[in-house]
Amino acid sequence: MRILVLDSIHGGKVLADHLSAHGHSCDLVDVYRQADGISSDLARTRSYDLITAPFHLDPDYPLFRDLKTPVISHHAMVRWLLGAVRAFPVIEITGKQGKSTTAAALASIMPGPGLLHTSAGLVRYPSRDIIGQYSITPASLLPVCNDYVEGGWLIAEISLGFCGIGTLGILTSFLDYPVANGKRSALAIKTEQTHLMNQVLIPEGVSLRHDGCVPVSDLVVVSGTRASYRYGEISGSFTNPLLLLPGYKTPLMLAAGAALLLGIDPVRLSEFSALPGRMEVRYEDGSVIVDNSNSGTCFQTTCDAYLYGREIAGEGPVTLIIGQDCASVCENFPTEEIISAISEISPAYVIVIPGDERIMKDEIIRYCAQNGISCILSDSCEDGQSRAKTLQTPLILVSVKRWK
Structure with missing residues (x-):
């Protein structure tokens, strides 16, 4: 079959390689960067028996309309290839x-x-x-x-x-x-x-x-x-x-x-014990560090990490490292959830990792200033933790949404 594979950076290239190995003729379109495969303009001039696209692709993506070709998900294509x-x-x-x-x-x-x-x-x-x-x-x-x-x-x-x-x-x-x-x-x-x-x-x-x-x-x-x-x-x-x-x-x-x-x-x-980035507890430089940095990090897990950390470290000032380490096609750590977590925890210091442009860092800085909380911007989770250790609070919470 002649198959068009959409989205090279979220599994599309792997699918195209496997389809080609099975004897199919494949074109690949990088729908976000136009960096890999062929352009969408060139794909529009060709005919295909089938299109495969991920669920998270906009259903109004122009090639769906222009080609009028049956479309199946990447999930379904994997099922077909594995038998x-x-x-x-x-x-x-x-x-x-x-x-x-x-x-x-x-x-x-x-x-x-x-x-x-x-x-x-x-x-x-x-x-x-x-x-x-x-x-x-x-x-x-x-x-x-x-x-x-x-x-x-x-x-x-x-x-x-x-x-x-x-x-x-x-x-x-x-x-x-x-x-x-x-x-x-x-x-x-x-x-x-x-x-x-x-x-x-x-x-x-x-x-x-x-x-x-x-x-x-x-x-x-x-x-x-x-x-x-x-x-x-x-x-x-x-x-x-x-x-x-x-x-x-x-x-x-x-x-x-x-x-x-x-x-x-x-x-x-x-x-079974705690996993790295999922309420993992470390003791470094006189501080208890509760690491809640994973792909599922959100308001609720941040609050859970705080309560867990309080049980271990007791009372005292808290440094909260919060944000997101890179952009995501799907869910992100919404700004309103970040501000809600800061409000719930009332830390002495907030270190913000604004790795996704959807995170409104200026709103977070403004909220912290209005509530007497010191706010620092950092480029990465690792740099944020290095800065947090210099603040010498008894408890450091690392609540950064990240895809490690």
Whole structure:
């Protein structure tokens, strides 16, 4: 077939290379920079059997109208390239928040060899060696699956929905945000994609119209630091202080529920510890540093990090490092959430990382000035932390939205 692949920088180039290797004739258009492949003007003069585009592309992108060619998503194209559902366990994980934590927690108790694919890297288990670094666009599943070991498992974090190659789907959050130039709902896309999965595990307190939907609260109940679970012939409990943190409670519940659905006792989740950038605690130069810098950083996780840090560091001045380290096609850290977090925490110092032009740094500076808070601009999360250490406050909160 003659196929046009749109968006080279969010998995399109990987898709085009794999399609070409399978004997298809491909053109690739870089819809944002016009730097790779062919121009949209040249593509407009050609005919194609199929177009593949990511969900986050504006539905009114001119080539859709001008070419009048059938369009499928990058997710669907990956499913087609990988073929039928594989015999080995594949767990697909999507959602606005909690993907990486849920994936890592589940991987930590999976038996035998396997692969964990998240925004932190591709990790081989049980050795936990990092063997690659890929984005979580659906196209990344193509090179990831090349590292599959016979008899092993795959846990994959995927942006904006399911590809439909998995044994089990986990939707970690029902939080929403606009995509596709503000014209589509990310949550609507993800819930629509659940029909591709035979079984979908969802968080407590929400519902989903799906015959294979399993609310995690049917399997796991949390009280304080203890999680009790029961499914089929497996029952028991585990304790973990991370269950007190909202950012860990739901992922640990989902990991335990997924394990039960896979026939695995989740008791070893008692040994799971905080991940780098996800409430990781460090002690440096006389300060407690709580690192909450990850792709899911938002107002709520910032407040959670503050309460967690107060439990450890006690009273005293706080330095808050907040913002975003680079631009994002989809969700960002909204200015109003940043200001709300500053208002909630009332830090002595604020260090702003304005890595996305949508962050209105002047509004943040103005708010801090009006409320007697010292405000500093910094170019990076690393530079912000270096500056924070010189301020010598007992508690430093690092709450920068970043794609590490």
